[in-house]
Amino acid sequence: MGKIVKFGQVQETEQSKDLVEESSKEIKTIFSKKPLYQKIWEGLEDYILHNFAVKNVLGMDFTYKENNLKEIGVLGILAYEHKRRNGTFVADFVGRGYIDTKKDKVIIDLVVFKAGERELYNSTIKILKAKKIYPELTFNEGE
Numbered sequence: 001m002g003k004i005v006k007f008g009q010v011q012e013t014e015q016s017k018d019l020v021e022e023s024s025k026e027i028k029t030i031f032s033k034k035p036l037y038q039k040i041w042e043g044l045e046d047y048i049l050h051n052f053a054v055k056n057v058l059g060m061d062f063t064y065k066e067n068n069l070k071e072i073g074v075l076g077i078l079a080y081e082h083k084r085r086n087g088t089f090v091a092d093f094v095g096r097g098y099i100d101t102k103k104d105k106v107i108i109d110l111v112v113f114k115a116g117e118r119e120l121y122n123s124t125i126k127i128l129k130a131k132k133i134y135p136e137l138t139f140n141e142g143e
Contacts, residue, residue: 036099036106040064040074043097043106051111053083065135070099072106073133091115094124096133 045057062076074095081088092115097108112121128134 036066037064039099039104039106040072040097040108043108044074044076044095044111047095047108047111048078048080052113054080055083056081058088063135063137065133066099067131067133070101071131071133072097072099073128073131073135074108074111075135075137094121094128096124096128 058079091113095111
């Protein structure tokens with residue numbers, strides 16, 4: 001007669017299942033992360049399109065600085081199409097926001113244009129300097 005041999009079954013513990021799930025989540029987040037510059041771009045574009053009479057953002061160039069509290073100061077220039085006026089326009093702006101680590105995005109809560117409200121623009125710059133998130137522009141002559 002034949003003999004029945006039972007091999008020991010490998011039982012996965014909950015701990016090993018959790019490790020597999022965590023490693024797969026880490027892999028997904030590594031490949032899905034966008035650079036911070038792109039997140040700030042999207043945050044600025046979203047804020048500007050929803051709060052100003054901007055039909056289309058044609059281009060934007062900015063510099064930013066962040067502190068250890070995940071706050072961001074932004075200084076830049078924007079080329080856009082106006083909703084009610086024909087033509088393209090260029091405007092200097094300063095902005096403030098923060099990095100939302102839970103949603104993996106940048107939230108911009110203030111953008112001020114230099115030509116629009118000069119006093120608010122200057123006071124925003126002072127606030128950013130006080131929080132040490134004002135991006136300083138340095139120019140090297142001869143380069």
